[in-house]
Amino acid sequence: MSFINYSSREINCKIVYYGPGLCGKTTNLQYIYRRMNPESRGKMISLATETERTLFFDFLPLSLGEVRGFKTRFHLYTVPGQVFYDASRRLILRGVDGVVFSADSQLTRMDSNVESLENLQVNLREQGDDGNKIPLVMQYNKRDLPKVASVAELHALLNYRNVPEFEAVATTGVGVFETLKAVIKLVLIDLKKGGR
């Protein structure tokens, strides 16, 4: 649920990076944090285990300038990808305005991608969101690794809504900002329509 303050002329939107464990959600946020102008981003918070696995969420606030006299603020969150953290994922999805589904392109991770996408659908439905309408962007990450599925295969397996999709290598930043830009666009278009 976006928050619009007509007094301070601010729009706040929440974007969640979803996907299976170790697909690169945190890496996306880390790259955005490193590359954004420090004036346009706040502090990045990672609630992680000692082994750097996301325990609860990562959080990165961005301010992208003004549209129609409104300052735009986007709060980026990641969910913990590991299957047994489902309760935490549900909490983080609350009030989400847009989702980036980050898939791991490696052939051995296809089952995990499908399981995570199905989990996203279930969790959205449980909180009253329509998984077929929420602004969604697909990111096929880890394109630099050997033994990856083709984009056509990933599309057929995951992109049933035919939403914008991007190849990415989050460690080096390939596709990271393209993905972010696409989801922000979809969120703002959705906002213009007055939400879902």
Next chain:
Amino acid sequence: MAQGQFILREKEYLEIQTVLKKLLANSYSKVVFLVDKNGALIASAGATEDFDTTSLASLTAGNIAATGGLASLIGEKEFSILFHEGERDNMHISVVANRLILVVIFDRRSSVGLVRLRVRRVAVDLERILRDIDAGAQREEEGDIEELTEDDIESLFK
């Protein structure tokens, strides 16, 4: 509510600020802020420059969400008040009208009892303002947001 937007207009925003300033003074606290359950900062009062309010808002919402999850596991609806005691500063976190989170940071000049008492009183005012916001949301809104164009959105990325 999962869908839609939370729209705050000037009148209600100023009313909220007045309520927060009153709470700040009456509870002898350092800073007071109001957050929505999704982690967006709505308004604040006091020495906010000493704190990263954006991060505080996000973590507070995460904190309430996590303890809410714990509550449901033991059959409770919600833990509506959280209190964190530090060596120097303390935090009193409470849920208002099931939708907003009121956070008070205070030191030894105040006490948890006083803060709790004052929070309970202003919660009534905040609930009333929320009802006004909901009523306002029913009215036709002449807004600039509906007029957003593709070019406006594209301009953010130049």
